[in-house]
Amino acid sequence: GAVVSQHPSRVICKSGTSVKIECRSLDFQATTMFWYRQFPKQSLMLMATSNEGSKATYEQGVEKDKFLINHASLTLSTLTVTSAHPEDSSFYICSGRMHSNQPQHFGDGTRLSIL
């Protein structure tokens, strides 16, 4: 149980385009979803936390207008990287959690490459 599906797994696009990444909780209701970014050989860095029906809370240094997060339902959150540039190339991972006293369950990540 507790499966999180992330789509797409890999995307390559030109600089200046916007890219949307979906994160779905398949068998549980994720009241909170988290978006992380991971650079090569580094650990996960939290970008933002979103609660269903509320605006996302962004970590310091993360541009909210650059990384648009929507969490409109208990099973779906989306991250849109707007006007992507090569420096946005990274591995993006989402996770979902049902209750605050329960662990996060992670998706398989999205490899984003901006040319």
Add this chain to the structure above:
Amino acid sequence: KQEVTQIPAALSVPEGENLVLNCSFTDSAIYNLQWFRQDPGKGLTSLLLIQSSQREQTSGRLNASLDKSSGRSTLYIAASQPGDSATYLCAVDPTQTSGSRLTFGEGTQLTVNP
């Protein structure tokens, strides 16, 4: 600000060896600590979760211990196998009142040689 450190950064062992991965954290006010496994280009698989009130958790060949007062956790892997090769991450969850915002270590990259 919580900081999580994992030692060693990389480890290479022959198959069958028992090994210990270390994780330390600077702020002992944690809600729980988790150990994850990450295969190359993949997301995270949760291995063990230890609540702050617990001392250890076991799952198969894995045993994780927690010493909250000293800010340390260890992941013990018994009889290692090539399939155990992956990056192992530990993450601490702060006290419940501040919400669940995991702080990750940088991981230990484990290679088990057949």
